[in-house]
Amino acid sequence: MAKQQLMLASRRTQPAIAYIARLTGTAVVAYLAALLVPQASARPTLAPLTALLVVQATLFQTIRSAMQRVAAVTAGVLAAVGVAAYVGFSWWVLGLLTAATLALGMVLRLGNEVLEVPISAMLIFATGTRSAASGRIIDTLVGAAAGMIAGLLFAPMRFQPAKEAVGELTRHMSDLLGQIATGLADVPAPRQATEWLERTRALRGEVERLDDALGQAENSIRLNPRRLLLPDPGDGLRDGVDRLERAAVDLRVLSRAVADSARIDSDNSPVRDPETRARLAAVLGELSAAVRAYGEVVQASDEPTDGLAAVVPEQPTTAGVELREHLAEAQRQQDRLARTLLTSPAEQPEGWPLRGEILAHVDRLRSELEPRRPPERTDTTGPLRAIGRPGGVRGVRGVRGRVRAQRRSKR
Numbered sequence: 359m360a361k362q363q364l365m366l367a368s369r370r371t372q373p374a375i376a377y378i379a380r381l382t383g384t385a386v387v388a389y390l391a392a393l394l395v396p397q398a399s400a401r402p403t404l405a406p407l408t409a410l411l412v413v414q415a416t417l418f419q420t421i422r423s424a425m426q427r428v429a430a431v432t433a434g435v436l437a438a439v440g441v442a443a444y445v446g447f448s449w450w451v452l453g454l455l456t457a458a459t460l461a462l463g464m465v466l467r468l469g470n471e472v473l474e475v476p477i478s479a480m481l482i483f484a485t486g487t488r489s490a491a492s493g494r495i496i497d498t499l500v501g502a503a504a505g506m507i508a509g510l511l512f513a514p515m516r517f518q519p520a521k522e523a524v525g526e527l528t529r530h531m532s533d534l535l536g537q538i539a540t541g542l543a544d545v546p547a548p549r550q551a552t553e554w555l556e557r558t559r560a561l562r563g564e565v566e567r568l569d570d571a572l573g574q575a576e577n578s579i580r581l582n583p584r585r586l587l588l589p590d591p592g593d594g595l596r597d598g599v600d601r602l603e604r605a606a607v608d609l610r611v612l613s614r615a616v617a618d619s620a621r622i623d624s625d626n627s628p629v630r631d632p633e634t635r636a637r638l639a640a641v642l643g644e645l646s647a648a649v650r651a652y653g654e655v656v657q658a659s660d661e662p663t664d665g666l667a668a669v670v671p672e673q674p675t676t677a678g679v680e681l682r683e684h685l686a687e688a689q690r691q692q693d694r695l696a697r698t699l700l701t702s703p704a705e706q707p708e709g710w711p712l713r714g715e716i717l718a719h720v721d722r723l724r725s726e727l728e729p730r731r732p733p734e735r736t737d738t739t740g741p742l743r744a745i746g747r748p749g750g751v752r753g754v755r756g757v758r759g760r761v762r763a764q765r766r767s768k769r
Contacts, residue, residue, distance in 0.1 A: 380413070380508060380512050381410055381413060383508070384406075384409045384410070384413055384504055384505060384508040385406035385407075385409055385410055386406070387409075387504050387508075388405040388406045388408070388409035388500060388501045388504035388505070389402060389403070389405055389406045391405070391500050391503075391504060392405035392406075392496070392497055392500040392501070395496055395500060397492055397493065397496045399490075399493040399494070399496075399497055402493070402496075402497045402500070403497075404494060404497035404498060404501065405497040405498075405500045405501035405504070406501060406504075407501065408427060408497065408498050408500075408501025408502055408505065409501040409502070409504040409505040409508070410505075411423070411427065411501075411505075412424040412427055412501070412502050412505035412506070413505045413508055413509060414509070417509045417510060417578075417580070418577050418578075418580035419577065420505055420506055420508075420509035421506055421509070423470075423471070423505075424502035424503075424505055424506050425502075426468045426469055426470070426471040427471045427474060427498065427502060428498055428499060428502050429466060429468060429471075430463060430466075430468045430471040430472065430474035430475045430478065431474055431475075431478045431494060431495060431498040432495055432498075433459070433462055433463065433466060433475050433478075434459055434474065434475040434476060434477065434478030434479035434482070435478050435479070435482050435491045435494055435495055437455065437458065437459050437462065437475070437479045438455065438478070438479040438480070438481075438482035438483040438491070439482065439488065439491050441455055441479075441483060442482075442483055447483060447484065451483075452480065452483065455476070455479055455480070455483060456476045456479070456480065459475040459476040459479045460472065460473075460475065460476050462475055463475035463476070478494060481494070482494065516574050516575050516578040517575045517578070517595065519571045519574065519575070520568070520571040520572045520574070520575040520595060520599075521595070521656055521657045522571075522657070523564075523567055523568040523571040523572075524568060524595075524598065524599065524602065524653055524656045524657065525653045525654075525656070525657050526564065526568075527561070527564045527565065527568050527602060527606070527653070528602065528649050528650055528652055528653025528656075529650065529653065530561065530564060531561065531602075531605070531606065531609060531649045532646045532647070532649045532650040532653075533646075534554065534557055534558065534561075534609070535609070535642050535643075535645050535646035535649065536642075536643065536646040537554070538554050538613070538616065538639075538642055539638075539639040539640075539642035539643040539646060540639070541554070542629065542635040542636075542638055542639040542642070543635070543639065545620075545629060545630055545635070546616070546620045546629060547620065548617070548620045548621045550620070551613075551616050551617035551619075551620035551621075551629075552617050554613045554616065554617065555610070555613040555614055555616075555617045557613075558606070558609050558610040558613045559610060561606045561609070561610070562606070565602070565603050565606050568599060568602070568603075569599065569603070572595060572596065572599050575595065576596070595656065598652075598655075598656050601726045601727070602652075602726075604722075604726050605649070605723055605726040605727065608719055608722045608723040608726065609723060611715075611719050612716065612719035612720060612723060615712055615715040615716045615719060616629060616716065618712055619709065619712045619716070622708060622709055622712075624708060624709075626708040626709035626710075627708075627709050627712075628699065628709050628712055628713050628716060631698070633698050634695070634698050634699060637691060637694050637695035637698050638695055638716065638720070640691040640694075640695075641688055641691040641692050641695055641720055641724075642720075644684045644685070644687045644688035644691060645684070645688050645720075645723060645724060645727075647680070647684040648681055648684040648685050648688060648724075648727050649727065651677045651678075651680040651681040651684060652677075652681055652727050654677035654680075655677045655678055655681060681727065685724060685727055685728060688724050689724065692717075692720055692721065692724065695717065695720070696717055699713040699714075699716065699717055701713065
């Protein structure tokens with residue numbers, strides 16, 4: 359136990375130590391580089407300051423921040439030099455310059471760097487020297503260059519947080535499915551079924567956090583040279599997240615059908631039949647284990663380069679084998695559930711629509727996790743390529759991409 363706690367503490371402190379070391383080294387290199395430039399300031403502290411400000415979590419964000427900061431400083435300095443050439447320093451001129459440079463920053467769409475335009479303008483306008491103006495621009499350029507180089511060399515690929523978010527979502531979904539299956543041992547009370555429904559609605563927040571984490575992971579590989587070592591490290595993960603989002607929706611509507619059935623105070627309710635409850639509980643129990651195994655497949659490795667390696671059907675991982683076994687048993691239990699739910703609308707008109715809804719939602723939830731073979735190509739891109747279903751509905755982003763491509767081809 360002590361060894362595990364020590365490893366956990368070491369893993370948590372390593373990112374902070376690496377972050378401090380990376381920023382410190384970047385600031386020192388920026389300062390030393392600025393000293394070598396003749397046009398820079400005598401003591402170019404703006405260069406390391408700029409380097410610290412432009413370095414972001416991903417290389418793409420670092421490049422964007424560097425370009426915005428250089429543009430903001432240059433615009434502010436040029437505005438100050440132009441105004442100082444015609445009017446002297448006074449409070450009302452300073453106010454007009456501040457308002458004008460703020461408007462200029464908004465027009466240039468400089469984002470978080472918009473305040474750098476009036477700041478640079480005020481500092482240069484107060485000194486009124488061209489050497490200070492050129493020195494500020496040179497220092498900013500050197501600092502921005504040092505920050506971009508640091509981002510190019512050390513920007514991490516942030517797939518692990520997305521994998522952890524996948525694991526958290528699948529654990530919660532698995533636990534909820536297991537609790538519903540256990541609760542169906544007896545006729546569920548309407549209040550209990552409503553609690554299940556509320557918990558499925560709460561999954562929406564976790565899905566949004568997962569999508570945000572995956573967005574950061576995808577940004578971390580944009581313009582990142584490490585991406586050249588992998589065919590497409592985020593493709594399989596995106597496919598898995600899209601399928602989990604749809605599975606969460608299927609779980610919510612399934613819980614809604616169970617809750618509606620629990621409110622029917624007659625024998626027409628599907629959940630009042632002991633055999634139906636037993637069959638449904640068996641299916642949900644297998645789906646609970648399948649969802650948990652699905653999350654483990656995504657988290658197959660600690661390193662992004664290995665964690666997105668293909669899981670081929672001939673040599674599946676342990677989690678992949680468990681996933682297939684639980685889905686196969688879920689299919690068998692679903693077939694038995696279908697025979698149990700088979701009834702005539704004339705015999706049970708009140709609960710008949712809910713029987714079809716329960717079966718349809720169970721089938722959709724299971725189908726989102728069904729295995730499929732990877733595409734016929736050598737650069738399979740993720741473990742989820744081997745656990746999709748044939749002919750499955752692709753992610754919303756994939757559909758949108760194909761629609762945009764078709765529109766471009768028609769132009």
